[in-house]
Amino acid sequence: MAESEFPELNPGFLDSASGTWRKPVSANEERIYNILTPHPRILACQGIAEMDYDDCLILEYHSNGDLWTYLLNNDPPPLANRINWALEIAEGLSYIHSKAVVWADAHLSNVLVTRDLHVVLADFAFSLISPSPFHALTTLPPPIFACPKGYYGRTSNRVDIFAFGVMLFALLMRRFPWTTNLNPRLDEQIQAMHTHGEYKWDVIEDKILKDYFGPVVEKCFKIGYTNGKEIFDDMKEIGAKWFQEVENKQ
Template sequence: MNFLGTWLKPVSANEEQIYKILTPHPRIIVFQGIAELDDYNDCLILEHHSNGNLWTYLLNNEIPPLAKQINWALEITEGLSYIHSKAVVWADNHFSNILVTKDLHVVLADFAFSLVSPSLFHKYTTLPPPVFTCLKGYYGIASSHVDIFAFGVMLFALLTRRFPWSANLNPSLDEQFQVMHTHRQYKWNVIEDETLKGYFGMIVEKCFKIVLTDGVQVPMPS
């Protein structure tokens, strides 16, 4: 609910706790406290961003310059690195939970399902959209690699304008499940452009294969 330039979201004790741990930070949506409204349940008061989420933005706007897409990837990694430094696993890392600011930067949002220092064999009860889902993480040891895998999917999509094993950025739910099952078989799509592959191919592969578990370094091509 948009209210006087802010976004009001029904409060959950877990998400309130996560925002108190993570904010303020330039790559995390601004949390302004709790609204106690007579006609509504208590709500989180969050900064409103009229450009919406990154997935919708990519689908409904002209293709941004490659440098802008790489900068978004850098900003996402900045946010992820900070989240993980606070012992938080986002666990719902995908384009719809990344918001585009008025000046076309990105901030991370929606931590309702996030965890603080999850137990070694924690079983997640929720999943992101299937195309972002790290099956190894959701059916095994809980750690930040579920976020790193999803970042690999996003980096691939920003660079190629399509999701792995898909033709575009708008695959149907059935197509997303097929991608998820392909990943279950440890089959990873590769970047076709040789220049981009040279810069980013190894990073994407390491994200997919869960080689990276604590932080991602994205280069900016000269």
């Protein structure tokens, strides 16, 4: 059985014959998928294809690509869609944490958009099972999503919690914290990361969205949650109130 030397770094390829995504097997990612699937918010893994070169995970393919690219390359989706995506990401994160898994690489490029415009979470090559709160999480997501190092030891889920706050902020505001858009240069991301390291938080300008979702964003940035279920519970309650207000105004 063949296995790539660094499978976790290989994004894989589309197998046009089967319409599936093939990704070189990583023992860790295979183990994580076995723990997490099936679930409607997790990318479906259909097993392993034994090949002459690299054995591959057989993953469901979503032609809409990842959420970050989708947001950049399409007309701005309605706010209701973006809030629903945040709710679905929170649902997936809640499930991941319920299985004692830390995603550890949470960002919008690892969220895929399905054909019916829902989202699923993907890429678990760097995920961990039941790590200690003092585990040195060395995964390097795009800098804008990076959890401040000062939170080391707060909770093993801290990197996922902080990254969810960044994703929620970006989906609500159509820009990342401390930037002006959804496509910040690398130096802008690094500067935002340093600002977060000083425990300074950008705020939601829209008063209504700030009143509803601002507390969730701030609580994520301050690691006021201990797991994804707490985030999802708040998001469900707040989201229901927001959608009710929108309906009442129509």
